[in-house]
Amino acid sequence: MKVIPIGIWGGYPKANSATSSFLIEHDGFHCLVDCGSGVLASLQNYIPLEKLDAVVISHYHADHIADIGSLQFSRIINYYLGKPAPPLPIYGHDQDVENFAKLSYKEQTVGVPIQETDVLHIGPFEVSFCETTHPVYCLAMKFTVDGRSVTMTADTEWRDELVEFARDTDLLISEANLYEEHLGKSPGHMAGSEAGRLAKMAGVKNLLLTHLPLHGDPTEILHAASNVYEGPAELAVVGKVYEV
Template sequence: MKIRVIGRWGAYPKRGEATAGFLLEIGNHKILLDCGSGVLSVLQNYMGLHELTAVFVSHNHFDHMADLGSLQYACLIDMDLKQRDTPLRLFVAKDSNDKWTIPVMKGTIEQEINQDTIVTFDDGLTLTFFRTDHDVYCLGVKISYKGKSLVYTADTRYDETLVPYLKDADLLITEASFYANFDAAKYGHMNAVEAGELATKAGVKKLLLTHLPHFGDIQVLREEAALMYKGEVVLADLGLQVVL
């Protein structure tokens, strides 16, 4: 199981980078976790877009789904050029009250998911989902494969009810949108200290901080998380790959 940082910024991308996006490689699967602004450009440094097998979209904020439209154009073109054999599966978080839609084109298939959905692939790879505390309907995802697990919270306020979903994960990818002296919950997010506390309560083996702020010294975020979590804390960096 390999996970690569494609985008690490909240709100908007810094020059040459991207907002939320992670490439998960397991066996024959290449799964994109969120598809924020700039993700498609960065992703092509590591693979062709026709190689993607699935995409998970955690919620309908632009910094997590802005490149979805362009991705669908890419899939349409790749189908016509015979570079893609099967449509790309889009697992899109929605609840019964969601009215937003994405244009589904030739080359993509949208599957709406909620916190009760379970996606299982034929080699045993399993994706389960849980609702997070954000300003819109938002899902985190747990990826399980051959005894290893990775959890990506997407966006959330600090919420101890998430602990059972994160429990004992080999890697927890969670946001650190603000520094310790900020009331992150006001904005629907967590600060770095809260991220560390959540990781400790869940007993995860490694913590990766993402959804980074555009102000201050972001290295401080790792130090603040380490005040609460004594395991390895990694600050997301462009192109960083973690192997589990």
């Protein structure tokens, strides 16, 4: 499978960029994970919007869902232009009833509820989930195809359960929103050292850091992770194709 970072920022995007979002592709099937601010503009650099086959949402913070409305408008405009498409499934948990309801729009997109215990088949992918520790209910997710896996922490502070969830994964895409001096001071997020510890304890093959802060120098976060995890690690690069 191929993984392409679409956005790498937490909170809000830098100029001409997007908040944390990834495109996962296999056998011509395109799945977008999270759809926050700036994602729709960035995504069109890599695929036409109508080629999207599914969307999975980790949680309902604005930096993960802000562009869902624009995605829905793109579908309805195509429909009015005489280019109807089947409803686009948007998977998200339904513990937040109001936000889950917004995933469905005029038969252009349809919200599909997910539970932590689900093992879903989305296109060619088997997708499983793990609750994270975040101010709102949030699900980490693991995409598996042909014995290869990509695990995404979504937003979380340190959580022991993520170690087994990410065990031996080929690519761990971990949030690393905090500099070390902010460790323990900002609930719901991890510092680079914790992302590194997760990668090390889970025995992952590669580590990619995302949901980065806009202030400071994120290479410090990478260094903090690499001080703990000895495998290959890098800051996610928008548009770079990671073959898994």
